[in-house]
Amino acid sequence: MSVDRIILSVDHVSKRYGKHDVLKDIHFEIERGEIFGLLGPSGAGKTTLVKQLAGLELPSEGENRIFQKPMPSLKTMEQIGYMGQSDALYGELTAKENLEFFAAIYGLKRKQRQIRIKDVLAIVNLADHENKLVSSYSGGMKRRLSLAISLLHKPQLLILDEPTVGIDPVLRKSIWKTFEQLRDSGTTIIVTTHVMDEAEKCDRLGLLRDGRLTAIGTPSDLIEETRTESLEEAFLVYGGA
Amino acid sequence: MRISALSLRILRQIIRDKRTMALLIFAPILVLTLLHFVFNGNDYEPKIGFVSIPETMENQLNIKNTHIQHYKNLNTAKADLSDQSIDAYLFIANNHLSLFLEGSDPTVNSTVMKRMQDAFQSMGGNEQTNNDIKIHFLHGGSELGQFDYIGPLLLGFFVFFFVFLIAGVSFLRERTTGTLERLLSTPIKKSEIVFGYVIGFGIFTIIQTFIIAIYTIYVLGMYMEGAFGYVMLIALFTALTALTLGILLSSFANNELQMMQFIPIIIVPQIFFSGLFNLETIPDWLSWIGPLTPLYYAADALKSVMVSGMGWSMISKDIFILAGFSLLFILLNILALKKYRKI
Ligand SMILES: Nc1ncnc2c1ncn2[C@@H]1O[C@H](COP(=O)(O)OP(=O)(O)OP(=O)(O)O)[C@@H](O)[C@H]1O
Ligand SMILES: [Mg+2]
Numbered sequence: 224m225s226v227d228r229i230i231l232s233v234d235h236v237s238k239r240y241g242k243h244d245v246l247k248d249i250h251f252e253i254e255r256g257e258i259f260g261l262l263g264p265s266g267a268g269k270t271t272l273v274k275q276l277a278g279l280e281l282p283s284e285g286e287n288r289i290f291q292k293p294m295p296s297l298k299t300m301e302q303i304g305y306m307g308q309s310d311a312l313y314g315e316l317t318a319k320e321n322l323e324f325f326a327a328i329y330g331l332k333r334k335q336r337q338i339r340i341k342d343v344l345a346i347v348n349l350a351d352h353e354n355k356l357v358s359s360y361s362g363g364m365k366r367r368l369s370l371a372i373s374l375l376h377k378p379q380l381l382i383l384d385e386p387t388v389g390i391d392p393v394l395r396k397s398i399w400k401t402f403e404q405l406r407d408s409g410t411t412i413i414v415t416t417h418v419m420d421e422a423e424k425c426d427r428l429g430l431l432r433d434g435r436l437t438a439i440g441t442p443s444d445l446i447e448e449t450r451t452e453s454l455e456e457a458f459l460v461y462g463g464a
Numbered sequence: 465m466r467i468s469a470l471s472l473r474i475l476r477q478i479i480r481d482k483r484t485m486a487l488l489i490f491a492p493i494l495v496l497t498l499l500h501f502v503f504n505g506n507d508y509e510p511k512i513g514f515v516s517i518p519e520t521m522e523n524q525l526n527i528k529n530t531h532i533q534h535y536k537n538l539n540t541a542k543a544d545l546s547d548q549s550i551d552a553y554l555f556i557a558n559n560h561l562s563l564f565l566e567g568s569d570p571t572v573n574s575t576v577m578k579r580m581q582d583a584f585q586s587m588g589g590n591e592q593t594n595n596d597i598k599i600h601f602l603h604g605g606s607e608l609g610q611f612d613y614i615g616p617l618l619l620g621f622f623v624f625f626f627v628f629l630i631a632g633v634s635f636l637r638e639r640t641t642g643t644l645e646r647l648l649s650t651p652i653k654k655s656e657i658v659f660g661y662v663i664g665f666g667i668f669t670i671i672q673t674f675i676i677a678i679y680t681i682y683v684l685g686m687y688m689e690g691a692f693g694y695v696m697l698i699a700l701f702t703a704l705t706a707l708t709l710g711i712l713l714s715s716f717a718n719n720e721l722q723m724m725q726f727i728p729i730i731i732v733p734q735i736f737f738s739g740l741f742n743l744e745t746i747p748d749w750l751s752w753i754g755p756l757t758p759l760y761y762a763a764d765a766l767k768s769v770m771v772s773g774m775g776w777s778m779i780s781k782d783i784f785i786l787a788g789f790s791l792l793f794i795l796l797n798i799l800a801l802k803k804y805r806k807i
Contacts, residue, residue, distance in 0.1 A: 277649045281806050295807050297651045305649035311642035313473065315480040320473075327469030328650050356480075372646075 228254040230380065230411055231276065236285035238271055238434075245271050246282070247434045253413065253427075255379075258406050260425030261415040262458065267431040269415040270308050270384055276413065277305040277382050289380065301329070304378035308385050308415075310365040314358035318349060318368050321357060322375065329376035343371040346401050348394060363389045370398070374405075381405065381412045387421065399424055419455050432462045466652050470660025471667065477634070478668055488630060488668075492622035492676045499618065500684045510576045513541045513553030527583040545602060552576045560598055567601035568771050569613055603689075603772040612687030615680060616766035617740055623673055623699050624706040624759055625731055631665050632710030632723050640719065644804060654801040658794055661711060662704065669703035670696065689773030695766065698779060701786040702762040708793030709758070715800045738763035761785045 231253040238246040245268045253259050261269050274280045275287050278295030287294040290302065313321055319340065326336040344350045347367035357365065366389050373381060381402075387395045399421065402412055406426075414425070422428055423442050430438040430445075438445060438461045442454050449460040478485055511531040514522060515538050522532075533550055535541040541553040545564065551572045552565040563580060565573055577599075638644040647657065677695055680686045688695075713730065717723040737746070737754035740763075746754070754760045765782035768774040 278807075279645060279649055279805055295805065297653070297807060300649065301651045303649070305646070307642055307645060307649075309642045311644075311646035313477065313643060314641075315477045316473070320476060324469055324473045325646075325650070328466050328647070328652055330465065330651075 228256075230255045230290055231413075232288045233272070233276075234286045234288065236272070236275065236282040236287060238268070238275070238280070239283045245434050248285070249431075249434075249436050250285075251429055251436060251439055253411060255411055256406055256409050257426040258402060258412045258414065258424070260422050260428045261413065261431060262417070262422055262428055263415075263431030265417075268434045269431055272431070273382055273384050273413065273415055274307075277303060279305075301376075302379045304373035304376065304381045306369050306373040306381075306383045306386055310369040312357045312365055312368060312372075314356065317354050317356055318344070318360070319353040321368065322353075322372060325372045326375050331376060339375050339377075343374045346374065347371045347398070363391065363394075366390055367394070367398075377410075379410060381410060381414075383412065383414045385415050385417070387416070387418070395421075419458075423454055430458065430461050437461050466656045467660045467663060470652075470657065471664035474634070474661065474664030475667060478630075484630065488626050488672050489675055492619075492626065493679050495622070496615070496618060496676070496680050497684060499614070500686075508572060508575045510552065510572060510579060511550045512576065512579075513544060513550045515541045515553055515555035517554060517556065525583045527579055530579050554580075557598075562598040562600065564600045564602065566603065568603040568767070573601075613767075613771065614740055615684075615686040616770040617738055617763040619673075619677060619680060619695075619699070620702050620759060620762035620766045621735060621738065622676065623669065623702050624734070624762065625727075626672070627665060627669055627703045628706040628710040628731065629723070629727070630710075631661065631707040632714040632717070632726070633720055635661065635711045636714040636717055636720065636723055639714070639804075648801075648805040654798050654805070657801065658708075658711070658797045662707060662794070665707045666700065666704065669707070670700060673699035673703070686770070688770050690769035690775065694769045694775070694779060698762060698765045698769065698783065698786075701783050701790065702758070704790040705758040705762075705786050705793065708790050708797060712793050712797050712800060715803070733757070734759035739767065758786060758789050 229252045233249050233251050236246055236249045237244065249272065261272065263269050271280065275282055276289065276294065278300050281295070289296075289299050292299055313324070316324070322340045322343065323336065326339060331339060340353075341350070344353055347370055349364060349367055349371065352360070352364065357368065360368065366386070370383070370386050373383065387398060390398065402414070403424075406412060414421070416422060425442065427439065427441050428445060429436055438448075440448070445457045445461075446452070446454060449457040451457045451460060478488075509529050509531060511533060512527070513533045513535050515535045533544075535544075535553065538555060541550070541555070542564075544550045545553055545566050548566055550566075551569075552563055554561060554563050556562070563576075565576055567573055635644075638647070644657075648654075673696060677692070677699065681688045681692070681695075709730070713726050714723060717726070733753070734757040737757050738759040761782040765779040765786075768778045768782075772778075
């Protein structure tokens with residue numbers, strides 16, 4: 224891994240809530256232009272870690288650096304697109320109004336706003352529903368709109384917490400195609416997931432379990448290391464996803 | 465630009481929520497209308513000053529249930545009247561009896577007038593004196609009713625109450641639906657969030673107050689001595705205080721119901737100290753609370769403008785204090801947001 228390609232480093236990060244150690248001495252780095260998957264059973268600490276990377280939480284110990292600068296930093300956050308595990312949308316507004324709002328918050332110029340809104344609506348296949356109130360959206364539609372918002376300002380780093388939950392397989396496939404296109408154009412993507420076939424599409428994977436990073440590597444590395452046939456079996460060896 | 469985007473979004477949300485918008489405008493109108501018809505005077509022992517009234521005449525007058533204070537000098541009576549230690553004074557000018565009323569409290573007005581009328585009748589129907597008595601008012605006038613007196617106060621209260629609740633609930637929702645977190649994952653500054661809220665709700669409040677004030681003053685005919693612009697100015701600062709306080713307290717509530725729990729704790733006690741009830745009847749050990757409540761200043765300023773027709777010099781202190789409250793709450797809000805993002 225070449226040092227100058229590293230855009231994100233998690234440096235011996237621990238997080239405690241009261242007496243509960245949620246993250247324990249996590250240490251890894253991510254390179255520019257890779258899709259990095261975070262896997263782990265429910266409660267492993269994926270969301271906690273991802274929120275720190277988005278600048279929303281501070282580690283109890285250690286430091287997260289993005290673009291060589293410690294988080295949180297407002298300057299860095301301009302270059303991050305974050306999509307949380309829950310859809311944070313304004314139900315009283317239409318999809319387009321939600322997008323317009325976040326586009327303005329990210330400082331997009333008026334003309335560019337309309338272009339980008341069209342683009343991201345097409346990516347998540349919601350162009351026909353742009354004028355519907357979000358409160359009348361289905362769960363999957365909300366998820367897609369939430370994803371669209373995080374893509375609006377063409378961030379260099381995308382942090383997505385379970386982005387494809389509740390999205391049907393066909394659309395999920397097309398969304399992953401978009402992720403691959405974004406990666407090929409230089410965007411770095413961190414994605415948490417429970418789904419094996421998504422994990423296989425990641426360039427590298429980190430396995431979290433009980434707040435510890437138990438394994439890290441490309442999918443084929445992990446299969447090789449555990450002398451198993453598939454990723455699924457590999458994870459069972461590492462203690463289950 | 466982020467601030468204006470946020471304000472625009474808030475206005476859009478309010479407009480979409482037709483029911484809430486209706487509540488904000490029509491509920492105050494409804495309640496003020498009801499009060500307008502409900503209020504009537506009650507019993508009160510007025511204090512009347514007698515300025516160099518001949519003793520024979522005073523004995524003839526025989527005023528009942530009235531506290532009489534004697535003055536040798538018109539100026540001392542005037543001074544006592546303007547700081548409200550007496551409600552009216554009787555004096556003789558050019559051989560005519562004249563009554564000068566303080567006038568800002570309609571209950572007091574009507575009681576004083578009634579006592580005087582009774583007294584003149586008991587004098588044995590001395591028609592000439594009765595007809596010749598001249599009545600003057602320091603503030604207000606004989607057309608001032610009880611509603612006119614508490615109206616300004618209720619106007620202030622409604623602005624405060626509804627803005628507090630709506631701003632608080634809407635910020636609470638921002639937190640519980642996760643949109644606050646999403647907002648904080650963008651490069652928006654915490655101060656921009658607070659000011660976005662202030663401006664968004666500020667604009668709505670101007671419209672809301674404008675409609676309510678126009679209605680109460682021109683449709684219900686509430687007594688209005690001063691300038692309409694001052695009423696709007698006071699209402700705006702009242703709303704600003706309410707909204708920043710609402711947002712601040714919403715961080716101590718986990719749901720809408722808990723937000724409602726602030727009404728009996730924060731809102732209702734303010735009414736007691738805002739002058740709806742006579743402040744002199746509040747025991748000393750409690751009276752220090754009044755000056756700590758924003759509504760106290762809002763009601764005082766509104767009364768000065770609407771009843772006494774005062775201008776900037778009389779309300780400036782109240783406005784600055786309200787502005788000070790708002791500023792304090794804004795700073796505390798920015799600090800409180802640190803809980804969700806450290807920078
Ligand atoms: N604010 C908090 N206060 C106390 N404990 C917390 C807090 N946030 C998270 N936790 C705890 O941290 C642990 C990890 O939570 P986290 O949300 O990171 O899990 P996750 O890996 O994202 O799970 P899932 O796959 O279900 O989303 C859980 O045990 C949770 O209870
Ligand atoms: Mg999670």
